[in-house]
Amino acid sequence: MSILCVGSVALDSVETPFGEATRVLGGSANFFAASASLFTSVQVVGVVGEDYPLEKLDFLRERGVDLSGIEERPGESFFWAGRYHYDLNSRDTLETRLGVFADFKPRIPESFRSARHIFLGNIDPTLQLDVLNQVDDPGVVAADTMNYWIEGARTELLQLLERVDILLVNDAEARQLADEPNLLKAAEWIRGRGPSVVVIKKGEHGAMLFDGDAVFFAPGYPLEQVFDPTGAGDAFAGGFLGYLARRDRMDHETLRRAVVFGSATGSFAVEDFSIDRFRSLDMQQVVKRVREFREMTSFEAPVREVLGV
Numbered sequence: 471m472s473i474l475c476v477g478s479v480a481l482d483s484v485e486t487p488f489g490e491a492t493r494v495l496g497g498s499a500n501f502f503a504a505s506a507s508l509f510t511s512v513q514v515v516g517v518v519g520e521d522y523p524l525e526k527l528d529f530l531r532e533r534g535v536d537l538s539g540i541e542e543r544p545g546e547s548f549f550w551a552g553r554y555h556y557d558l559n560s561r562d563t564l565e566t567r568l569g570v571f572a573d574f575k576p577r578i579p580e581s582f583r584s585a586r587h588i589f590l591g592n593i594d595p596t597l598q599l600d601v602l603n604q605v606d607d608p609g610v611v612a613a614d615t616m617n618y619w620i621e622g623a624r625t626e627l628l629q630l631l632e633r634v635d636i637l638l639v640n641d642a643e644a645r646q647l648a649d650e651p652n653l654l655k656a657a658e659w660i661r662g663r664g665p666s667v668v669v670i671k672k673g674e675h676g677a678m679l680f681d682g683d684a685v686f687f688a689p690g691y692p693l694e695q696v697f698d699p700t701g702a703g704d705a706f707a708g709g710f711l712g713y714l715a716r717r718d719r720m721d722h723e724t725l726r727r728a729v730v731f732g733s734a735t736g737s738f739a740v741e742d743f744s745i746d747r748f749r750s751l752d753m754q755q756v757v758k759r760v761r762e763f764r765e766m767t768s769f770e771a772p773v774r775e776v777l778g779v
């Protein structure tokens with residue numbers, strides 16, 4: 471089951487308290503594809519300028535990522551610069567230059583249109599809608615967004631939500647979108663606008679799944695070394711949707727497991743700058759981490775001994 475993904479194909483300059491990287495590969499589509507391609511084939515739609523080192527994405531091609539939907543246009547590639555604070559949970563955006571994304575009109579290649587799983591990565595919601603209008607009959611539509619679009623393109627974003635099955639956002643974005651500080655209420659508000667499933671990512675503190683009346687929570691994987699949190703959310707989405715596409719199911723048990731796979735792939739993203747950790751990552755390492763999650767979170771409830779019931 472291949473996944474069609476649209477998102478930013480960017481160059482990032484990132485500063486963390488532990489180092490910095492200048493004009494490295496980034497963007498929601500790259501992080502998503504690097505992660506999801508561990509599970510299934512991925513087709514990417516996006517745009518880059520003449521300055522983009524596309525040859526550096528060859529390792530993704532070798533892993534079954536079809537990059538033929540990335541257009542090359544005269545001009546500058548999408549550029550994002552950010553600086554992380556000491557605890558790495560908060561960051562400041564120093565600069566966003568849309569470049570060739572500013573007047574991008576996505577054209578979905580004929581061979582991509584029959585995809586069953588669609589990931590609308592973090593880009594202008596108008597473009598996300600434009601992509602949805604060009605696919606035949608998607609089974610599962612998952613989407614991500616961020617403060618930049620929640621503030622700047624709210625009407626279009628709300629229109630998009632009506633056609634989305636799964637929204638993946640971080641806690642700050644969920645609160646901002648729903649204008650509601652309580653995350654349970656924010657998730658409920660979002661589910662009332664279209665998506666039947668909401669995943670709220672909380673960085674190193676894990677992720678929450680809201681599906682029907684059920685809530686599920688997976689912790690973040692405890693890491694000793696975190697280099698660069700950029701892209702962890704998209705790598706989470708790649709593991710999450712990659713798992714769903716590979717199983718071709720959407721029941722609650724499968725969604726719960728998908729959240730754990732997402733937490734695992736997200737945790738690898740932060741172990742190096744850019745998408746570099748994915749160059750050497752394979753499914754065995756992911757599965758090992760998923761098993762560790764199980765060890766870390768399962769326990770026997772000694773109800774009888776303590777309460778005598």
Ligand code: AMP
Nearest residue numbers: 478480496497550592618700701703704
């Ligand atoms: P994340 O850390 O998961 O939020 O993803 C960070 C990635 O999103 C970076 O690689 C950026 O290139 C990309 N990015 C940042 N701002 C935007 C934006 N406004 N639209 C699309 N992509 C963005």
